[in-house]
Amino acid sequence: MPVINYIQAVTQALKEEMQRDEKVFVLGEDVGVKGGVFRATDGLYEQFGEERVLDTPLAESAIAGVGIGAAMYGMRPVAEMQFADFIMPAVNQIISEAAKIRYRSNNDWFCPITIRAPYGGGVHGALYHSQSIEAIFANQPGLKIVMPSTPYDVKGLLKSSIRDDDPVLFLEHKRAYRLIKGEVPEEEYTLPLGKADIKKEGTDITVITYGLCVHFALQAAEKLEAEGVSTHILDLRTVYPLDEQAIIEAASKTGKVLLITEDNKEGSIIGEVAAIISENCLFELDAPIKRLAGPDVPAMSYAPPLEKEFMMNPEKVEHAMRDLAEF
Amino acid sequence: MPVINYIQAVTQALKEEMQRDEKVFVLGEDVGVKGGVFRATDGLYEQFGEERVLDTPLAESAIAGVGIGAAMYGMRPVAEMQFADFIMPAVNQIISEAAKIRYRSNNDWFCPITIRAPYGGGVHGALYHSQSIEAIFANQPGLKIVMPSTPYDVKGLLKSSIRDDDPVLFLEHKRAYRLIKGEVPEEEYTLPLGKADIKKEGTDITVITYGLCVHFALQAAEKLEAEGVSTHILDLRTVYPLDEQAIIEAASKTGKVLLITEDNKEGSIIGEVAAIISENCLFELDAPIKRLAGPDVPAMSYAPPLEKEFMMNPEKVEHAMRDLAEF
Amino acid sequence: MVNVNRRETVTENRHKKLGLSDEQVLEMYRTMLLARRIDERMWLLNRAGKMAFVVSGQGQEAAQVGAAFALDREMDYVAPYYRDMGVVLAFGMSARDLMLQGFGKADDPNSGGRQMPGHFGQKKNRIITGSSPVTTQVPHAVGFALAAKMEKKDFVSFVTFGEGSSNQGDFHEGANFASVHKLPVIFMCENNHYAISVPLSKQVACEKISDRAIGYGMPGVTIDGNDPLAVYEAVKEAADRARRGEGPSLIETISYRLTPHSSDDDDRIYRGKEEVDSAKEKDGLYTFASYLREINLLTKELESKWDEEMKEIIDDATDFAESAPYASPETIYRHVYAE
Amino acid sequence: MVNVNRRETVTENRHKKLGLSDEQVLEMYRTMLLARRIDERMWLLNRAGKMAFVVSGQGQEAAQVGAAFALDREMDYVAPYYRDMGVVLAFGMSARDLMLQGFGKADDPNSGGRQMPGHFGQKKNRIITGSSPVTTQVPHAVGFALAAKMEKKDFVSFVTFGEGSSNQGDFHEGANFASVHKLPVIFMCENNHYAISVPLSKQVACEKISDRAIGYGMPGVTIDGNDPLAVYEAVKEAADRARRGEGPSLIETISYRLTPHSSDDDDRIYRGKEEVDSAKEKDGLYTFASYLREINLLTKELESKWDEEMKEIIDDATDFAESAPYASPETIYRHVYAE
């Protein structure tokens, strides 16, 4: 199987979906001639032309809102927010509109838009090019939020998001773009939205996480394995709505649970994961549910030592896993 | 002590703060001549004139953004969002700007703005005049979110919010405006932000909630008391950042915890509360943490039977409390 | 010579020049009248405690119906706002449908009683579902127009909003996007002088909302919103332009909100009775009726026939909707996602 | 007669007419030059792997400095955007300060190394803290102007943004708010023809960004952004107007972004070298220098003196900042809320 990197998986998924379905098109800032500031849409403009790879004016509410209109008509827009941090002006369109169109029209209209955005830190992006923004949207029924960790998942889930008949926020970890590589089949495949994935089977402790942190957990697990600690790793993949069943199973399996996010701790996705576990498998637990997250400060800073203090990394993860194993 | 209703407490707090400090002013849609669509600013225009009670153009991002600018200069703006549902266009200004101004400038600038908004259901307001919106903002360090339940708390907390040197989202339950009455001293007082409040001492079960649901819990507790069940009720009051200590104490007190919100369940504030408890007092618990919340559908509907099905009420609360007591 | 002398008393036939037949203008008037009568009935029902909420189009029917008739009602898409009963009636929504949404009943085609009255949407009639936050529909209409261009379809999209709402960022962003990409969309601002209690002078500092068009590089015109023929002409021109691939247009219609903002509002707090009364004298429903009478199209007989017909239609719709069932509570769990 | 014949070759003294002294225009030029030299050094440091990120004002210094000099630098507030090194230098930020922020060091007065370079803010110099999401600063500047009006202070606020950013809702909402309330704020759009890779023609369909002013009922002008005197004149007029209580103005300055968007961008993908080269010929730094030479203000001696001075200043600032410490990791927990 060919090995590609995370961002190539994005580009391949877009390209193949655009080939498969004429209704699929891409819009956003600098997605055309430049191929995106991260080059996620590289080559699409040349292949599909400027009508299907639209450089829009610099206005996120319009990017989302125009996409929503086109989606209601029957198109399959894939809107790019240049950085997840800049999705904020589009919150009204996403929460008030996209998420509620099917429900408010009693199933008369629907809105199959995919909104892609690079999120996450570790790239010297400072306060406004490093944020995790999923928690802002993870209370909005009607919306789905996908946050893949591997090239394989990226490709399969992005295709499913585009084909899905409801709005999907597809968040790509920008640090993973070129860092994370993996095997991706040449044959066509898709992966189901709403399903978590066991990235590693284990018996002593359970780690539940998503995005780049999955890799930190896998690295740490390898080290701990040498010490005789076996780690079970669940990758949430879709962070809203959560795969409750998979979470309950994973937590029950070992009774010792570590939840990890790169986001600020309070109010993050993993709070909800903890709530699900404490509601459903309290008596299976052998240790308090442990959360490892970014500090509750606005976002990560620019200066390298400051960024490092905030940003999640394999050492912090390993440390927390070892603590839990020893509990 | 005089008995006033919830909205009168809002008006009194605004009026007294405007008298006390010339820098305090009010801006928003229809807050002037009309005195607000709910009449929260009733009489202020007449007393303080149109310069300090500003009817703004219909544009929430500007209401927040202009307020933020004035606050940075040194004023004390109190911005009104006509309905909490219409705060969405202002999310960028609130999250990217207000919440981060002190941090990003390394304490050089700060932003003492208060943003008031009526939230909540039970008023036939349908999808867009009933929402609970706190979860959207409850992951943003730099911001505080206050959601009072009684006229006493409203007045004391709104005054503190206005005097606070950081941005505060002050969310008022619109159904409570005229429904909830209570004693409020004539003398000047304030209440601390960030502190939960025990609304009833009890020994068998603990209810942790906020806003209108506090009253549902109090009503239900009275009924259960007759049956010999004693309820401890903690009113969060500030839902971000949470009063962790008070939550841990309240949960530990009885070991049986019911969390209640009117919001959709998944991703709501009470998920974080559950996480705090499961992280800190797992071994104090005698029952799984139980959550009672709105269903995970976009928001409540207009038709009365549909609204009723979604909306929290004393019966649902009583039912859940009895279930927990019997566990 | 005789003609010249009589000029001032003979009303000119304006609609023929616009290519409108007698039947068409009568149908226009009938639609305006039906919108008004349904609206009035809703207020009665509200005041009688039977309908919890009403938001009105009274005073704006001329603009709404004039515009709708200038569109291709078999093909074009409309994104109306909450006062646009005239638009949705012209696009095929029935009196029964409107009463069903007024009462919030299960068979309301707009939302099955999920949304408040005035939140229109009906796919079969190409009425795009709307919400409460104002102006979000503007980019949506642009999105439909983008689809028309991409799919090489001949339809245009038409979107309305109040003058207060024209101050939202979504108006600016949507209009600019449409013009850059030369999309077939018509922006119509129904300027009724108030945004709830806030008068025009506290909403904008420009002379005309249509002055904003130049900043997007599109034509902008301000039209007497009480004159359905003038609005028809402007919208027709904008639609033709759009279909020719020349891009969007901004049309401002000037009228007046004859009722309070909604059934929850008391407008006496912020405006005088005289102001409302003097606006009533220019009410498009009456001035258009006068025109049709003067050119002898609207006869006494027709008027009383329609009066009766409408009473029947509205009685029927009211009874039908009032006795129709609400959706059952367990339906609220449905249609969050595709099933 | 002699004068008349020599007219074409003698350069007119333009700055005197504007009330600017020789010292002032020399100071303007010096500020432009310093901005350019610091910017150039930052690119060198970036290419040498010493400074992780650079975002440039090259090509826009004339507009920035011309504008800043037209303001009251003891009193007015500015909300600059990321290219405005010319503005912040004129408002009192030092070369050391700028290098400290370029390196992200603890003593950076803008953010102590918390924000990326180009995110200005310094209270003591009335430079309002800015962020990355574009155009959010526009309503802030309006808020400062509102405070001026409420507090009956004489200051104005001045805000800049790119032409791409003028398409954000916050521009529209902020401009409209300011004009309705007649607030003393100056909106200056630095039109440099690109928003990263997207050319002007894909950002707007209007002829001039200043065409948007009429839609807010304020004056709007388009000025040659390479001519600091023309910009000075326009901003001066807008500031006077604002101080007289006549409300806001919109000024568009036309120039060209001479560098890639930032040190992360490769502009060869989307624009040709010839285009950039031809823009360089109009570079305000050089044309203004020519003017000053022609009127014999900028002498060879002065130029080489300044060249040396600047090299020293910038060497010093670079060394100082490079060797300055980063903030210590545990400081990230501070200043979330008032302490």
Ligand SMILES: Cc1ncc(C[n+]2csc(CCOP(=O)(O)OP(=O)(O)O)c2C)c(N)n1
């Ligand atoms: C984003 C948003 N803010 C506030 C409101 C509350 N609101 C409903 S209608 C209205 C006034 C609208 O005025 P205008 O646009 O002039 O339309 P009109 O009602 O006059 O037809 C307001 C403030 C809303 N619906 N949406």
Ligand SMILES: Cc1ncc(C[n+]2csc(CCOP(=O)(O)OP(=O)(O)O)c2C)c(N)n1
């Ligand atoms: C809200 C938002 N969206 C996107 C970006 C990413 N971005 C940074 S600068 C820029 C282009 C700005 O263009 P313009 O306003 O013309 O200013 P210029 O850089 O040309 O001076 C973009 C898209 C951003 N910073 N903020």
Ligand SMILES: [Mg+2]
């Ligand atoms: Mg209006």
Ligand SMILES: [Mg+2]
């Ligand atoms: Mg630009």
